[in-house]
Amino acid sequence: MFRKILRSIFQLPLTFLQELGNISRMFLQVTYLSFRRPFKLDYIFKQMEFIGVRSMLVVVITGTFTGMVLALQSSYGFRKFGAEGLVGAIVALSMTRELGPVLTSLMVTGRAGSSMAAELGTMRVTEQIDALTVMALNPVKYLIVPRVVASFLMLPVLTIISDLLGIVGGYIIGVKLLGINEGAFINKIEKTLDLPDIYNGLVKAAVFGIILSVISCYKGYYTRGGAEGVGRATTEAVVLSSVTILISDYVLTSIMF
Amino acid sequence: MEERAIHIVDLHKSFRDQKVLDGINLEVEKEKITVIIGKSGGGKSVLLKHMIGLLKPDSGEIWVNGTEITKLNDKKLNEVRKTFGMLFQEAALFDSMNVYENVSFPLREHRSMSEKEIERIVEERLKQVGLLAFKEKMPSELSGGMKKRVGLARALVCDPDIILFDEPTSALDPVISLTILDLIKETQSYIKKTYVVISHDILGMFRIADKVAMLSDGKIIEYGTPQEIRRSKHEITQEFLQATQIPGFTGGSHG
Numbered sequence: 001m002f003r004k005i006l007r008s009i010f011q012l013p014l015t016f017l018q019e020l021g022n023i024s025r026m027f028l029q030v031t032y033l034s035f036r037r038p039f040k041l042d043y044i045f046k047q048m049e050f051i052g053v054r055s056m057l058v059v060v061i062t063g064t065f066t067g068m069v070l071a072l073q074s075s076y077g078f079r080k081f082g083a084e085g086l087v088g089a090i091v092a093l094s095m096t097r098e099l100g101p102v103l104t105s106l107m108v109t110g111r112a113g114s115s116m117a118a119e120l121g122t123m124r125v126t127e128q129i130d131a132l133t134v135m136a137l138n139p140v141k142y143l144i145v146p147r148v149v150a151s152f153l154m155l156p157v158l159t160i161i162s163d164l165l166g167i168v169g170g171y172i173i174g175v176k177l178l179g180i181n182e183g184a185f186i187n188k189i190e191k192t193l194d195l196p197d198i199y200n201g202l203v204k205a206a207v208f209g210i211i212l213s214v215i216s217c218y219k220g221y222y223t224r225g226g227a228e229g230v231g232r233a234t235t236e237a238v239v240l241s242s243v244t245i246l247i248s249d250y251v252l253t254s255i256m257f
Numbered sequence: 258m259e260e261r262a263i264h265i266v267d268l269h270k271s272f273r274d275q276k277v278l279d280g281i282n283l284e285v286e287k288e289k290i291t292v293i294i295g296k297s298g299g300g301k302s303v304l305l306k307h308m309i310g311l312l313k314p315d316s317g318e319i320w321v322n323g324t325e326i327t328k329l330n331d332k333k334l335n336e337v338r339k340t341f342g343m344l345f346q347e348a349a350l351f352d353s354m355n356v357y358e359n360v361s362f363p364l365r366e367h368r369s370m371s372e373k374e375i376e377r378i379v380e381e382r383l384k385q386v387g388l389l390a391f392k393e394k395m396p397s398e399l400s401g402g403m404k405k406r407v408g409l410a411r412a413l414v415c416d417p418d419i420i421l422f423d424e425p426t427s428a429l430d431p432v433i434s435l436t437i438l439d440l441i442k443e444t445q446s447y448i449k450k451t452y453v454v455i456s457h458d459i460l461g462m463f464r465i466a467d468k469v470a471m472l473s474d475g476k477i478i479e480y481g482t483p484q485e486i487r488r489s490k491h492e493i494t495q496e497f498l499q500a501t502q503i504p505g506f507t508g509g510s511h512g
Contacts, residue, residue, distance in 0.1 A: 127349040134309055134343045135363050136335035 026140075026218045027210070030148050033141050043146035051112045051147070051213075052154030056161070058107045063162030066099050067091055067169030075178050084174075085184035089192040091170030096193065096201045097257065100163040102249055105155060105208035109241045113216035116147055117237035120220025121230035129221070144217040148210060155209030156202040163198065200256045204249065211248060212241040261320070262287045262419055262451040263308055268317030270303060277303050279475030281317070285419075285468075290445055290452040292462040294497065295472030301455040302346075304472065305421055308453065309341050310334045322418065339367065342412030342420040346427060348404035350396040350411070356383070357392040360411045367415060382410040385447075386440060402433035406440065413444065422454040426461055434458070438465050459497050463487070471497070 074090045120143060123129050132139040167189070174180045219237035223229045263285035270278040277300040285291045295301045306312040307319060310326055319326050326337055350359045361379045364370060370378075383389040386406040396404060405425060412420055425441060426434035442465045445452050456462050462469065463483045471479040471486065473493045479486060486494060 122352075126347055126352075127345045128351055130306075130311055131343070131345060131349040131351075133311060134338060134341065135366065136338040137366055138331075 022222075023215060023218050026144070026221075027214050029140055030145055030214065033138070033145050034149055036141075040142065040146055043142065044149050047146045047150035048154055051108065051150050052157060055108050055111050055154075055158060058111055059104050059158045059162050060165055062103050062107055063095075063100065063165040064169040066103060066162075067095055067166030068173045070094055070099070070166070071170035071173040071178070075174060075180065084178075084180045085188055087174045087178075087180055088167075088170065088185035089188040091174070092167050092189045092193045093197060095166035095170075096163045096198045098201070098249075098253070100159045100166060101155075101201045101205040101208060102245065104159045104162045104205060105212060105245050106242055108151070108155065108158065108209075109212045109216070109238055109245065112151070113212045113241050114234050114238050116213065116216040117220035117223075117234045118230055120144075120217055121223035121233040124221060124223045125226055125230060139221075144214075144221065147217055148213040151209035151213035152206055153209075155205040159202055159205035163201065203256070204252050207248065207252060208245045211244050215241045215244060260287055261285060262322060263453065264318075264320040265304075265308075266318040266320070268304075268307060268319065269315045270300075270307070270312065271315055276475055278307075278314070278317075281472075281475070281477055283470055283477050283480070285451060285453055287451050288449040289467035290442070290454065290465050291468045291470065292454045292456060292466040293470045293472050293477075294456060294459050294462060297457055299472055300475055301457075301472055302423055305423055305453070305455050309338060309343060309421060339415070340418045342415065342417035344405065344408045344412045344420070344422045344425060346423045347401075348396075348408035350404055350407055352396055355393055355395050356388065356399070356407050359396070359407060360392075360414055363411065363415050378414060379410075382414050383407075385413075385444065386410045402429050402437060405429070405437055409437075409440065409444070413448075416448075417450065419451045419453065422452065422456075424456055425454060426456060426458050434461055435464075438462075441465055 070091045071087055075084055075087045078084050078086055078090075120129070123143070129139045129143070132142060171185065175182045175185050216237040219233045219240070220230075223233040225232075261284045263283070265281050265283040268278050268281040269276075281304060283293075293301055293304065303312060307314055307327075308321070310329070314327055317327070321337055322340065324337055326334060329337065350356075351362065354362065357379060360382055361375050364375050364378060368375075380389060380392075383392055386409055388403060388406055388410070391399065391403065391407075396407070399407065422441070425437055429437065438461055441452065441454070445465075454462065454465070463486075466483050469479075469481065469483055469486045470477050471489075471491070471494050479489055479491055479494055481489075487498070489495065489498075
């Protein structure tokens with residue numbers, strides 16, 4: 001009885017640590033293999049298309065609307081003490097430092113991370129991963145490295161688009177709809193937004209790209225138990241990636257800015 | 258020249274508390290078809306996966322063409338794996354590739370050949386399994402039997418010395434099962450290689466086997482020619498043989 005209670009208390013942190021260890025190990029393995037021949041460039045390009053190009057629409061929509069709603073909300077607040085001119089600066093800073101990278105990563109997790117987990121999970125339960133091993137080929141090299149490299153490269157690109165469209169969205173709402181002075185709007189952006197704000201945001205996006213792809217691939221790669229297992233792996237991949245992105249966002253922000 | 262392609266000595270494997278392999282000793286002869294018969298869930302697949310290093314045993318040795326493989330590192334193990342071909346239970350074709358790409362994949366990755374040579378070999382293999390006309394199809398467009406034939410073509414494409422078959426007739430109707438078995442027999446007599454087949458389908462296997470091993474409770478309980486096994490007085494072998502004689506019996510569950 002006592003042992004049972006003890007076990008149930010320690011089970012959760014233990015599983016957590018074990019999982020963290022396994023994921024870190026997979027990350028190290030992927031890093032090592034990314035720098036070793038043969039470089040599977042065609043595989044990487046295919047994944048870049050899937051993760052980058054095909055996520056464009058979601059990113060365009062979320063970026064634009066986030067900028068729009070930011071302008072709407074902040075102008076409500078700033079109007080109370082007559083500082084509406086700052087709306088542009090707020091939108092630009094929030095998008096580049098925070099919302100651009102984070103929302104883009106979360107959207108890509110939902111779209112591409114889930115499908116990575118489902119695809120690798122299906123390959124696992126239908127023995128396609130074993131088939132690669134049997135052919136004396138390293139499945140991590142063929143399946144996971146291209147996905148991680150592609151995410152690492154494409155997330156910053158998507159984030160730039162999101163940043164830009166967010167600011168454009170903010171401009172449309174702020175200047176065209178709410179009638180904020182155009183000169184003040186642009187001028188404040190120019191004055192407050194520094195280059196580091198943008199590229200630190202892009203660094204965050206690249207890190208999130210690694211996080212979401214490594215976790216999603218890890219969950220898919222070690223799927224067990226048929227169709228049900230694939231479903232579970234997919235859910236876990238999305239939840240764990242999203243949570244990890246948000247936590248590491250705090251950590252990265254506090255270090256970089 | 259060594260007569261044994263694979264030699265297994267006292268192989269043990271447990272998963273958690275469950276003993277799956279409990280002291281397997283087996284010699285697989287070169288250029289023969291050896292069939293391992295056992296119940297579903299009786300450790301046949303586990304045994305097969307040990308032969309190609311997909312699983313590591315708790316103890317025991319596995320010799321493949323004179324090399325002990327259980328303690329090899331990945332690099333050396335991959336050298337051994339290159340002498341193997343394997344047909345998986347559900348064929349395990351890559352869904353993202355069509356039939357031609359699936360069969361050519363091992364060649365492309367391991368041999369430096371011109372596209373023309375690859376095409377020649379792949380088309381020959383596809384012709385051998387009677388699916389040349391389907392080379393542009395995706396795996397999802399094929400029936401179970403066709404997938405297995407493509408899987409066989411892929412397993413044979415690199416001219417391996419040893420080919421492993423995981424339940425080649427499971428989940429197939431009796432007629433298709435026979436065509437697959439005949440295809441296996443025919444290919445083997447055409448190019449003499451070592452074949453290891455695991456199955457629960459004892460009667461079907463008598464058609465193709467040179468040697469039969471009966472696996473039960475994690476041990477090889479009998480080993481001999483199909484004729485010897487047919488005459489066996491062993492209780493479990495008898496049970497297997499009698500189960501196939503029940504009128505209306507259609508072949509048993511797969512797994």
